[in-house]
Amino acid sequence: MTLLIGYGNPGRGDDGLGPSFAAWAAEQDLAGLEVISDFQLKVEHAMTVADAARVIFVDSSVDGAVGCDLAPLEPSQDFAIDSHRLHPAALLSLAKLMFNATPPAYLLAIHGTDFDMLHDGLSPQAEDNFALAKDRFLGWFHTESLPC
Amino acid sequence: MSEPRLIEISPVTRVEGHGKVTIHLDAEGAVDEARLHIVEFRGFERFIRGRLLWEVPVIVQRLCGICPVSHHLAAAKAMDMIVGVDELPPTAEKMRRLMHYGQVMQSHVLHFFHLASPDLLFGFQAPAEKRNIFEVIAEQPELGRRAILMRKFGQDIIEATAGKKIHGTGAIPGGINRNLPIETRDALLAQLGDMETWAQDALALVRDYTLTNLDLVRGFAAFDSSYLSLVRTGDGALDLYHGNLRAVDAEGGMIFDQADYTRYHELLVEDVRSWSYMKFPFIRSLGPGEGWYRVGPLARMNAVDFIDTPLAEAARQKLLAQNHGMPQHAVLANHWARLIEVLHCVEKIRTLLHDPDLQGTDLVATGTRRQEGIGVIEAPRGNLIHHYEVDENDQVTYCNLIVSTTHNNEGLNRAVKAVAVRALSHQPTITEGMLNEVEVAIRAYDPCLSCATHALGQMPLIVEIMDAAGTVIDHRTKDS
Numbered sequence: 001m002t003l004l005i006g007y008g009n010p011g012r013g014d015d016g017l018g019p020s021f022a023a024w025a026a027e028q029d030l031a032g033l034e035v036i037s038d039f040q041l042k043v044e045h046a047m048t049v050a051d052a053a054r055v056i057f058v059d060s061s062v063d064g065a066v067g068c069d070l071a072p073l074e075p076s077q078d079f080a081i082d083s084h085r086l087h088p089a090a091l092l093s094l095a096k097l098m099f100n101a102t103p104p105a106y107l108l109a110i111h112g113t114d115f116d117m118l119h120d121g122l123s124p125q126a127e128d129n130f131a132l133a134k135d136r137f138l139g140w141f142h143t144e145s146l147p148c
Numbered sequence: 149m150s151e152p153r154l155i156e157i158s159p160v161t162r163v164e165g166h167g168k169v170t171i172h173l174d175a176e177g178a179v180d181e182a183r184l185h186i187v188e189f190r191g192f193e194r195f196i197r198g199r200l201l202w203e204v205p206v207i208v209q210r211l212c213g214i215c216p217v218s219h220h221l222a223a224a225k226a227m228d229m230i231v232g233v234d235e236l237p238p239t240a241e242k243m244r245r246l247m248h249y250g251q252v253m254q255s256h257v258l259h260f261f262h263l264a265s266p267d268l269l270f271g272f273q274a275p276a277e278k279r280n281i282f283e284v285i286a287e288q289p290e291l292g293r294r295a296i297l298m299r300k301f302g303q304d305i306i307e308a309t310a311g312k313k314i315h316g317t318g319a320i321p322g323g324i325n326r327n328l329p330i331e332t333r334d335a336l337l338a339q340l341g342d343m344e345t346w347a348q349d350a351l352a353l354v355r356d357y358t359l360t361n362l363d364l365v366r367g368f369a370a371f372d373s374s375y376l377s378l379v380r381t382g383d384g385a386l387d388l389y390h391g392n393l394r395a396v397d398a399e400g401g402m403i404f405d406q407a408d409y410t411r412y413h414e415l416l417v418e419d420v421r422s423w424s425y426m427k428f429p430f431i432r433s434l435g436p437g438e439g440w441y442r443v444g445p446l447a448r449m450n451a452v453d454f455i456d457t458p459l460a461e462a463a464r465q466k467l468l469a470q471n472h473g474m475p476q477h478a479v480l481a482n483h484w485a486r487l488i489e490v491l492h493c494v495e496k497i498r499t500l501l502h503d504p505d506l507q508g509t510d511l512v513a514t515g516t517r518r519q520e521g522i523g524v525i526e527a528p529r530g531n532l533i534h535h536y537e538v539d540e541n542d543q544v545t546y547c548n549l550i551v552s553t554t555h556n557n558e559g560l561n562r563a564v565k566a567v568a569v570r571a572l573s574h575q576p577t578i579t580e581g582m583l584n585e586v587e588v589a590i591r592a593y594d595p596c597l598s599c600a601t602h603a604l605g606q607m608p609l610i611v612e613i614m615d616a617a618g619t620v621i622d623h624r625t626k627d628s
Contacts, residue, residue, distance in 0.1 A: 009210065010210075011207075011210035039216070039315070042258075042299070042303075043258065043262060043295070043296055043299060044296050044299045044300045044303060046296060047296060047300065077280070077282040080280065081262055081263075081280070081281050093282060094281075094282075094285070094292075094296075097282060097285045097286065097289070097292070098285060098289065098292055098293055098296065
């Protein structure tokens with residue numbers, strides 16, 4: 001099973017890139033793809049991650065390359081865990097520590113520009129980047145082989 | 149040390165949203181002033197204007213990613229009032245209560261295991277690389293496993309009652325839009341034995357920590373205050389979902405009792421200060437100087453007459469015995485109170501799951517339309533007030549929210565100063581451990597400062613130390 005977790009607050013403009021992407025991915029009816037859309041990553045997601053053959057996290061990004069960036073992700077304990085913040089690398093580390101699971105993981109970061117609070121919808125730039133991210137994701141999904 | 153200095157901690161780590169702590173030192177190195185600033189203006193009350201009353205219980209969940217159910221239910225209660233419903237069908241009220249107990253349980257579990265336990269197990273001054281949940285799991289893997297499974301249990305209850313784990317739609321004006329299928333009930337019941345055992349074990353852990361470290365707990369940011377909470381109508385029992393307002397003073401004496409919460413604006417005043425976006429409520433009859441109060445798990449333990457579930461009530465009696473039956477003022481006792489409430493929620497969930505009303509089909513009541521609605525609930529972090537007015541087109545024209553952290557604003561600021569005076573005054577250098585003590589005091593209140601964006605690259609921890617001229621003389625940043 002391939003797990004996609006798209007996360008962010010849709011009520012904060014481009015912070016909703018992750019949930020928007022998750023909604024789009026769920027509509028693609030891709031074989032073996034399980035989609036989670038959430039406001040934020042949570043510790044209990046470690047259980048689902050542990051059951052996955054591979055994982056892709058989708059989040060908005062305020063820095064890095066314009067467009068989107070897809071990169072492998074390793075477990076890391078260098079990130080603090082709190083109620084509102086759980087870095088995907090820290091989540092991977094929880095899955096490794098607690099369930100001895102280390103599925104191959106990737107982070108798809110989609111660049112956003114407008115994070116003003118309490119408004120719906122993506123900025124035009126984010127919409128463009130969203131389209132780029134679809135292609136990157138589909139390429140990854142179909143060509144990145146599942147581990148044996 | 150010859151120049152006054154300003155220490156800033158911004159934003160506070162491991163709390164909800166954005167905040168900044170500034171600590172001013174005088175020329176002798178003593179703490180002169182300490183404040184918790186809220187640096188982000190929410191604007192939610194303006195955002196909600198014009199929305200239809202039917203969608204409010206769903207939209208308000210955007211206020212917070214970690215306790216959306218509290219806002220969902222408080223808004224739904226306000227909308228009950230607007231649609232003229234003063235009493236829900238039993239199935240609706242019990243489904244909402246089940247949702248709420250699941251929410252309080254999973255929120256408290258997250259706070260205790262993942263945020264507080266590193267400080268309690270390893271000590272506030274332990275190296276930062278040791279003081280985190282990964283080290284807790286490495287040393288006590290079973291504790292970590294239980295925390296995640298308890299979280300999941302609470303989330304499963306929310307999904308079963310609200311329809312979704314996130315931004316559920318279960319509570320609607322006048323009732324609920326689903327009941328609990330038998331198979332879902334049985335799946336939850338099958339887990340309850342473990343939940344109760346694990347809740348008791350966690351409670352024992354924090355109780356033993358408190359009793360072993362009594363001097364530290366009693367001396368850490370501890371000060372007397374008044375307390376505010378809902379209590380059950382009539383008998384004054386703990387009731388997280390509904391009741392009347394009670395305020396008690398530092399000795400447990402009544403300031404007001406069994407007050408209809410729709411009168412909150414007669415009982416409380418929301419004060420403002422120039423340096424923070426967050427208001428400072430106080431009890432009107434006591435005035436701004438003496439009228440501040442605290443809310444939350446410890447406030448509830450202090451304010452209620454009893455808890456109507458036996459295991460939690462026995463635990464509460466042990467907590468209050470530490471101060472001879474009087475209110476317990478030690479801020480770190482909030483952790484103990486939080487675990488008592490976890491046990492209470494498990495007991496309540498058990499009772500509800502055995503109640504056939506959860507399979508009832510009378511889900512929604514109707515009444516005569518009103519223009520104004522007020523809903524109050526005891527959220528995980530404390531009392532939560534939602535107040536709305538709507539026009540003849542069902543559109544919201546007015547909204548006022550008092551969230552738990554706003555109630556606790558004065559207490560939070562006093563806690564910051566108390567710890568800063570003790571830990572930072574006259575120190576030649578300010579260590580990470582000292583700054584963590586300030587944050588430990590803040591975290592004990594479990595504040596939810598705002599529901600901020602968490603986009604990659606944001607929310608580092610920035611610590612700046614400045615001299616009297618505003619020059620930064622020390623600077624630290626922790627990436628999120």
